[in-house]
Amino acid sequence: MSFSIRRCDDADLAEWASLRHALWPNGSAEQHAEEIAAALPNGVLRGYLAIDGQGRGIGFAEVSIRRYANGSTQSPVPFLEGIWIAPAHRQHGIGRLLIDRISADCAAEGFVELCSDAEIGNIASHHAHESWGFAETERVVYFRKTL
Template sequence: MSLSIRGCAAADIAEWARLRHALWPDGPVEEHRAEIAAALSDGVLRGYLAVDEQGQGIGFAEVSIRRYANGSTQSPVPFLEGIWIVPEHRQQKIGRLLIERISADCAAEGFVELCSDAEIDNLASRHAHESWGFAETERVVYFRKAL
């Protein structure tokens, strides 16, 4: 299978939103489109598409530039917010190709690290992160107090 990895532009919003909705299905696709359009205008959110030979999106990754991320050594820091591959295309190293492209782009901008997270019980995500070269930095328990 031939595929390419590209950074998303305004023309990719519909495809990006479709794949994003598959990862985060709460809310309609239109909501994702609106969020992406707003975030693209401020330059904080970046999307990457894995596209097959027919031009169909088969995976995506989303990175934001955060002021801080747990375990990071510098600020600001690029943070992998989400990554998703169409199920029939998994286990073909598409996630690795997305991470390699993101890493190269971030390094070219002068960043020295890429951070991410995974829920502690999401073993598949944790394993994938490790296979992409991420190292666990710390574990955190979040708390909430209603007011």
């Protein structure tokens, strides 16, 4: 299986939005494209694509630069917002290569850590994060009170 990893640029907006929609189906791909386009100029959102040998997007990861993240030791901190690989291409190391590229880019910018999260019941994501070199730092339960 032949594929490559690259950081997204403006020309990748439609592909990034389409893959983002596969991970987060609430809202249309067009709405995702609008969100990405609005966030790109301020430099806090970055996308990475996994591309197959025919030039098609088969996965993506999205990172934001947050002012704070639970468990982080520095501020600001790069934060893995999401990662998704097309089902037919899973279990081939694509997620690891996306994380490796993101880690290298962030380290080159002077960051010393990459943070992330996963829902408490998403055990598959917990295992994936561990396999990519993440260490669990804490668990948090969020609450809401309607006013």
